[in-house]
Amino acid sequence: MRLTGRALIPLLLLGGGFAYAGDEPAGLTMEGLTVKGNREAELVDVPAGEPATVSVMPRRTVELLTGPARTNPYRALDLLPSVHSEQADAFGLTVDQNPLRIRGQIGDTFTRLSRTVEGVPLGVNVGQGAMGNLIDLDNLAGLSLVRGAVPVDRGFGFGNTAGALEQSLRWGSALPWLTLLRSDGAEHFNRTFVRLDSGELSTGTRLFASASRSSADKWRGAGDGERSNVSTGLSQPLPGNTSFSLFGVFNTFRQHVYRPLTYAQTQSDGFYRDYDYNGSLATPIGTATALQNINYYDYNRQRFNEYAILSVIEFRPTSDSTLTFKPYYAGSEGYRYFGNGTSSNNAVVNRVDITQAQLGFTAEYALTLGPSRVKVGYWYQDADTMPPPTSQKSYNIAANGLAFKGWGLLTKVEDRIFHEPYLAVSNRFGKLRLDAGVKYVRIELPEVTGYQTTGLGDISYDDALAASSGPAAGLHAAGSTQDAWLPNVGVSYEFDDRTSIRLTYGRNYAEGWLGPLYSTFKSNQSAFTAAGISLQDLWDGVKLELSDNVDLGARFGGDGWYVAPTLFYGAFHDKQVLAYDPRVNASYYQSSAAAQSMGAELEVGLTPLPWLTFFGSASYNRFRFDDDLRTAAGSTVQSAGKQVADAPEWLGKAGLTARLADFSVTPVVRYIGERYGDIENKEAIAAYEVVDLTLEYRRRKVWEFDELTVSLNLLNLFDKRYIGIIKNDQDISESLATSYYPGAPFTVVGSVGIKF
Template sequence: MIRHDTPSLMLLWSLLALSQAASAAPDTELTPIEVTASPIPSVAPLEGQDYSASRVDADGLAVFGGPAQANPYRALDLMPSVNLTGVDAYGLSVDQNAMRVRGIAASTYSNLAVTVNGTPSSVSAGRGGVGNLFDMENLESVTLWRGAQPADVGLGMGNLAGSLDLAIKGPTEEAGARLRTSVGGDGFHKLFGRIDTGTFNGGSSLFVSGSTSESDKWRGEGGQSRDTFNAGFAQTFGERGSLEIYAAHNRFHRDEYRPLTYAQSRDLDRYADLDYNADLTGVATTDADYYAYNSQHFDETNLLARFSWALTDDIQIRFSPYWLSNEGERRVGKTDKVMVIDIDQEQYGATAELVAELADQTLTLGYWTQRLSSMPPPMSQKVYAIDKQGGLVFSKWGILADMGDRAYESPYLQLSGERGRWRYGIGLRYLSFRIPGITSYDGSGLPNMSHDSALSMNPAVVAALSTDAVTLDEWLPTLSSRFELTPALDLKGAYGRSVGNPWMGPLYSVYMKNRKAFQKAGIPLQQLWDDLALETSDTIELGLEWRHGSLVLTPTLYYSDLSDKQVTAYDPAVGVSYLQSGVDAKAYGAELEASWGLDRHWTLIGSLSWNRNRLDDDIRAGSAAVLETSGNQVPDAPEWLAKLGAEFRYGNWNLTPIARYVGRRYGDALNQESVDDYATVDLNAVYRLGKVAGMQSLEIGMSVVNLFDADYISTIDVGQDDARPESIDYYPGAPRTLALSLSANF
């Protein structure tokens, strides 16, 4: 049963009442749409940026974001070197939607910096929270930087794979309202509504919105639901100052999809519909695979603000505080038991910037500070046995711990300017990252209670599983340059260093399970904590931008030198394999981003990518075994990616077919578990009417995902890049799925 509370329904019913009142007008006026020039492509390189960065505008989000308009990552699919996979057609299964950029896993917990209006937010701590907090109907654009990045972006737990910024569509100057409803296969439905007050009191404006969405899983029992409330307030202070405040509350429930083994993934005719069990049997080893025992639900709240003040005509200060909280639980069935992980996470911080215009140069001086309390490792993990009726019976505390805040301090500066035909940028950021100490407790004999209640009973501290804090730091220089060779051809280049956050959860778990072996070898947990290191990548890029009429080609070559990658390696002193830093890797390749407005009706958007990402070293896998990984492609990283979208506009019609090719991948670091290449086609169509029955506009949309019903493996869940054969989870892609939508603006 899907848990489906709807805190925003009162708002939605109010919006529906508003729409019915507006529809009382008897006259219907159809306004034809005429386009007289080649339209601007909805996915394109970021204007004025010399790094490898691409932006999707609001029109592109409406198309490429999918029928649910809930997962902004889906809109990145046409960008070069972005391999986005997912287990459902709507993108509601948040953390089972994997993404790699230039072959690097793009997890917000370690390698992808996600910001909202430039403020860090939406950190996903492993397999629990955070969902996507803002409806895509409320976004103006999304921007992704790949590889080298300027110093004033990439503020997050790591930016090794890149940086993603979501720009919110702020309150409008004119009053209005929007309603959007959509329905589709597998019981999908979504209702979204937004009201804008317009400007009032001489400089204030406000919007509120709410949505509710739900779908069944396309295979197996269960489903996903999501209820979201968004609001934004803007205030101007004369001509010098402005304030924006945004709030989001999100509630989601998700029943997980069951992964396939490699052998099962090779026979999709037989196993494509395999999933968790729909019913309880009373047999513990079977009921661990019951669908409701493999699920999660979370409540999340986010507040962020941006204050700007012009000290002079050339100097401006900006201050952007933010706060994020999420609370929920994740259930994981394992063997004959169920693990229940309680997660309570809080994130807060601020950025402060001074921006000065100096002749033909712009100088940005900034400081970012953040505190984050989150797993992994989990602070509360309980073990439940399964009784003969299939019910859960509390067995013991698996983990009872307490941990301080992860602390980030990062000053930065960015200088950019122009000299004739030459444009340049130089930046430097210093990052200090404090990994907090962990205090573990003996939960033996404690009853089933909350984490805080358990700690209030003063359980004994387990010193062997406790550590002190460790601080890691890194300098992150960046440099970019662009030179206009001819009016139609620019040469550009960039260099930058980025970082990835080390994983601590698996390290803690292995030590906990093998504590005696580590202690016998004289290795305390603190030593493993001290050996943690930030993974770094030094990237060099060289590219061109060629313009011929409405045809724009942007080819890029890149090379990245990665250091201190974490891999699971065997330690002969302990006789155990565990995560260790120190392995090097190389990533290099070529990208082509293109757009072409053939005429006033047709625009082509596409990209072609060749990516090589390989480990430089073999890995010791056992006392007499070596994992021969040197020179191999890392798991789940296709060498070839090709995407093409065609936007056709004629009168009131907009038709967008999207074709995507993903080359062969490997599930394991030995490159033994090969996954076939595949191609899919999606189709989107919109019919736009002008003023209808008092409405400003009305749109009817249709979306078909996987138009030709291709069978393929979409997501490969490898964990680390050193994944061993027979340890990888495979997920089939969703079948052909049809959805219809109706949007009205007032």
């Protein structure tokens, strides 16, 4: 790390943030979950009486833990048991190099993690750059995470076998406010955020608008990244017991990506801090240096524009019923460059252009009948999105820049259609609560057609389709349908509002990943054809991944403390893995594996003194494949009884906040146990622990301000050298190398916030 003079000019913080007096109630309500009382002092809450395994993080926690850029919600989850998240940088600006594991499952939003905003799956996260950090987290009221069985009226999206991350917006406040936040730090990091709230107008209208800009140099290697965001929201009561809310956001980012390490490189400390893409081109430029020059930093970058709009319309026909309709639209457009090749003869720079859009809605009718609450709902989505990619061009490196070589991919992909009707019933019998529901998921996978690219120049995607001589032989697969019934039942007994026990069973789902199948087939088409395997065969072999989940948990609590243990079990069926097939000398994704996850979690919250709050969590997870995996050719991958890649068995986290007058100090420590980069557990990555420290001064009514916050954040306080990210997207990688990324070094960031 390089600490420049500019890095330390303002004394500031990561998320140290500021309180917003008078603009939110003492209780936090999120997707049907209400946390009672004033939770500002608590980092995490585990609500009593909820059958599902849920952890709630109020806005104060989001401020403290989501990183100086305030864009990556995964960072706020990292105090929770069974959650492991790492970032390629210290600030949270990177988009696609931020893996998340929940109970060992990959938490990518294109297959296994449901990530919703106000209950709708807003934003496609595909193509290593799109919708990754769409929303400024300053505009969130809080987060909640459901682990294990996901209730049927939650967890919409491409899948939820890893769980459901729910984000609740901070709509316009009752009072008018102007909020400013400035952050500066190491690596020339800087961020400016401004938000204006209109307060409640005479018509009952509440408006807010915000804007932010963040940028930073990469901490290793050449290059940088920046992000700009504009958001606005409106809340309006309407006649006839109706309310209307509207939220819109436009986000743009560009970034140079970090270069991954091989496993051999992880064994040498010298690669931890200095290894990255080349800062300059090797000369003379030509074929002899092409393999070296595809690793030039400016040939490994991306740029995207993202936008989204959602509305919440709520109508109360009677005092006991509610009809809610939430339409939404989101999209992204941009491109990414990356070097590719294994020799000087095939070394090229590829450009992938990505345009995506999704249109959908949720509709729900909820009715209270005595002690029962009945919900009938439906989620629909039409997603025009990759994978597979629709456009890829290749360029040679020439003396005057990149010279067009040809089209690598020209593909037409139809839309994905999602249907999820559901029925949920919640009953209370005194202190006993019984929840039951069923959801039907139906995903219509897209038809795909590859087109001839011979003779096409460096033209747009639409022009290339029009100029193409037609579909390419063998590169067509008709659409297919995946569907399943997803039952869920949970029971809890609430001894009081702080102590309860619970048992939940539920089935979750995840869409099978199609994109890599197409790319692999096209690259090895002659071998697949010779082996009698068509693209349609690969398409038809993709199954909906299902998991059966059981959680047995409890919450014990009293004045100023709680303990929440959970035992969990998950059985995964038709799990998609990447396996090698010697018939085609290639690895490709197959829905052929079964695995089991079992373990225990513990969450603890303690306020022994009015000025001291503590939170801790620990988890053990044994997540292993049932059998050795076999390819279509009969070769064997020795996976039986082996821990899933990048899934640590042991995790431990702890944090506390100590307050003295207007000052507070918040240290947080995370322990991540040993992991493996491969399914056969040959590539071991050592355990590590990281300590972060936040110092904050927060005072109301200072000078002409309603509130002033000055804070300092020290990330990786002891400059720990460790491997944070293991990039092994589908849990098994035979014959293909796993990618590794080192954790960021000691980093200083400060913030000054004012509100008036």
